[in-house]
Amino acid sequence: MATDKELSDFxxxxxxxxxxxxxxxxxxxxxxxxxxxxxxxxxAENYLERPAAELPPLFQRILSNxxxxxxxxxxxxxxxxxxxxxFEPLAGDADFDILELLESRDxxxxxxxxxxxxxxxxxxxxxEGEVAQLPTRQREAFLLRYWEEFDVxxxxxxxxxxxxxVKTHCSRAVHALAKALRAKGITL
Amino acid sequence: xxxxxxxxxxxxxxxxxxMGALQNRFGxxxxxxxxxxxEQLPHDVRERLRFSREAALKHAAEVxxxxxxxxxxxxxxxxxxxxxxxxxxxxxQSPWWLKFVSFVPLLGLVLGLVLxxxxxxxxxxxxxxxxxxxxxxxNLPPAAYSDPGFSEYLSSQNE
Numbered sequence: 417m418a419t420d421k422e423l424s425d426f427x428x429x430x431x432x433x434x435x436x437x438x439x440x441x442x443x444x445x446x447x448x449x450x451x452x453x454x455x456x457x458x459x460a461e462n463y464l465e466r467p468a469a470e471l472p473p474l475f476q477r478i479l480s481n482x483x484x485x486x487x488x489x490x491x492x493x494x495x496x497x498x499x500x501x502x503f504e505p506l507a508g509d510a511d512f513d514i515l516e517l518l519e520s521r522d523x524x525x526x527x528x529x530x531x532x533x534x535x536x537x538x539x540x541x542x543x544e545g546e547v548a549q550l551p552t553r554q555r556e557a558f559l560l561r562y563w564e565e566f567d568v569x570x571x572x573x574x575x576x577x578x579x580x581x582v583k584t585h586c587s588r589a590v591h592a593l594a595k596a597l598r599a600k601g602i603t604l
Numbered sequence: 605x606x607x608x609x610x611x612x613x614x615x616x617x618x619x620x621x622x623m624g625a626l627q628n629r630f631g632x633x634x635x636x637x638x639x640x641x642x643e644q645l646p647h648d649v650r651e652r653l654r655f656s657r658e659a660a661l662k663h664a665a666e667v668x669x670x671x672x673x674x675x676x677x678x679x680x681x682x683x684x685x686x687x688x689x690x691x692x693x694x695x696x697q698s699p700w701w702l703k704f705v706s707f708v709p710l711l712g713l714v715l716g717l718v719l720x721x722x723x724x725x726x727x728x729x730x731x732x733x734x735x736x737x738x739x740x741x742x743n744l745p746p747a748a749y750s751d752p753g754f755s756e757y758l759s760s761q762n763e
Contacts, residue, residue: 420668424661431653432642445649453656460664540641547638562631563638590627593634604633 422468427456430472434479437559440548441483451486455479476560476574539602546596550589553577557585558593 418426431452438448455478463474547555553575560571561582572579597604645653739746748754 420661420664423664424657427657427660431657432645432650433639435645435649435653436638436642449649449652449656452653453659456656456660457663460660461667464664464667537644540637540644543634543637544641547634558631558634559638562628563635565635586631587627590630594630604630604637 417465418468418471423460423464423471426468426471426475427459430475431456433559433563434475436544437556437563438479438483440555440559441552442486443548447486451482452479454485455482458482472564473566473570473574476564476566480556480574542600542602543593543597546593546600549596550592554585554589554592557582558589561586 434452434455435448438451439445442448442451455475458478459471459475463471463478466474547558550558556575557571560566560574561568566574568579568582571582575582
């Protein structure tokens with residue numbers, strides 16, 4: 417059973433990411449805050465007897481369900497869940513794009529001047545914008561896999577799909593992001 | 605501002621890394637950037653998240669209290685809830701007089717049932733006494749009703 421401290425630490429560690437992910441999904445900060453609060457309370461009320469190690473996947477599942485409940489209330493779920501860009505073909509030189517993005521940053525200096533700070537903030541904002549523009553399932557898979565640091569099986573379980581689908585979504589998301597960032601001249 | 609340390613990864617050769625490893629490395633870098641961005645949330649959003657967290661912890665504490673509360677009989681449990689609501693707000697031991705007071709309604713019910721039973725018994729005794737008085741006060745002796753000739757007389761009178 418998770419103790420109060422374990423629950424508090426877990427919620428504190430996950431709350432910002434949960435808010436951001438939900439805000440990307442519903443595109444409404446107030447609604448995202450309500451959904452995150454709802455998910456936190458559902459977790460605290462119904463899953464206290466579970467060990468602390470089980471809280472992350474449980475919370476992601478509850479958060480997804482709370483988001484879907486919100487969409488049902490808003491009557492726009494179908495419009496959000498369907499995005500034809502999932503079927504776009506991959507770029508032939510996408511693997512080179514990724515390598516180029518990763519390597520080019522290694523050659524730059526990490527100076528912390530005000531201009532660099534502003535530039536860095538703008539870069540982060542642009543990256544966030546590109547992530548927000550990903551198709552819903554791709555973004556969910558990408559964020560669970562690389563931001564929440566779930567493995568493929570955990571991501572598949574949280575999303576309610578197969579591991580193959582997770583790999584496909586992640587691959588497409590990575591290639592789409594790499595292509596978009598290169599087009600903007602952004603390096604990581 | 606925190607800078608993502610990319611140089612620590614060393615040089616990356618296209619020949620050395622598989623596509624999956626490249627994707628993982630790219631995803632990790634993106635995750636770092638998103639984490640850095642999420643640390644810049646506005647103050648009101650951070651406060652709202654803190655409030656949500658505290659509300660969830662408060663619910664968790666209530667659930668734990670409800671699970672830890674001992675199960676009593678109906679009467680004692682009622683007293684315990686009354687006491688926790690009115691006095692302390694927690695599951696403490698009830699004083700003896702509160703336990704005694706919880707039995708007062710039960711005692712009143714038993715006493716009322718006994719009184720009702722005694723009243724009905726007294727009314728039955730009074731009714732039997734009235735019948736006896738009427739029979740004894742009549743000119744006809746009660747033994748006459750057991751006489752077959754008198755019964756025949758009564759039936760002929762009715763016809």
